[in-house]
Amino acid sequence: MTTLSAAETMRFGPLRIAFDGRVLRPRPWTEAQSVWAAEILASAPPGPVLELCSGAGQIGLLTVVGSGRPLVCVDLNPAACEWARHNAEQAGLADRVEVREGPMDRVIEDPERFALVVADPPWVRREEVGRYPEDPVVAIDGGRDGLDVAWSCIEVARRHLAPSGTLLLQLGTVEQVDALRARLRGGGFTITEVRWCDRGVLVRLDLT
Ligand SMILES: C[S@@+](CC[C@H](N)C(=O)[O-])C[C@H]1O[C@@H](n2cnc3c(N)ncnc32)[C@H](O)[C@@H]1O
Numbered sequence: 551m552t553t554l555s556a557a558e559t560m561r562f563g564p565l566r567i568a569f570d571g572r573v574l575r576p577r578p579w580t581e582a583q584s585v586w587a588a589e590i591l592a593s594a595p596p597g598p599v600l601e602l603c604s605g606a607g608q609i610g611l612l613t614v615v616g617s618g619r620p621l622v623c624v625d626l627n628p629a630a631c632e633w634a635r636h637n638a639e640q641a642g643l644a645d646r647v648e649v650r651e652g653p654m655d656r657v658i659e660d661p662e663r664f665a666l667v668v669a670d671p672p673w674v675r676r677e678e679v680g681r682y683p684e685d686p687v688v689a690i691d692g693g694r695d696g697l698d699v700a701w702s703c704i705e706v707a708r709r710h711l712a713p714s715g716t717l718l719l720q721l722g723t724v725e726q727v728d729a730l731r732a733r734l735r736g737g738g739f740t741i742t743e744v745r746w747c748d749r750g751v752l753v754r755l756d757l758t
Contacts, residue, residue, distance in 0.1 A: 594716060607634030
């Protein structure tokens, strides 16, 4: 059991999630990503779930809590990984959740395959990061057009999804979805559904 003392906790679906100011504050609307991911998981191929950019882990934990599937959470922020481990333990999921610390393209072995990848990359355009002084920069800075880390997620998913697997990606704006669609053309994925939520966008990409 980890011995972190939480600055704060909040409910995320049935889970209680602990976090502090070193990580992004969990956003209630993102429960929609977990709910949709759990629906997809019900008919996904066998295998574990990969959560990229997991932060405190709440989106991935809520995705798998009712399924019995193993979950691998990845984040390069050591504090996020500490909280993700803590939250997995508190949820009674420590035996099937592994948290890996590091850049996503360095911590997954070549032969590993996942039934579902859930990704929540930083998607704020770099020039707008200053509008969110309460958020850690590493958690929100998505580069010039906000898509730098999202493309890394797509590359990792392309390499590590099982056949018929799905990537459920979070983005910020309509323009980002359009840019993704234009650049993806012929790139191994089809965008099969887009859902607009309160404060962001969820994009389902299936391997073609
Ligand atoms: C938008 S936050 C999402 C965190 C969490 N899913 C949430 O909803 O609170 C993005 C996360 O991506 C992590 N991150 C940024 N670049 C990364 C990379 N190259 N590899 C792994 N994690 C990364 C950050 O540390 C941060 O925790």
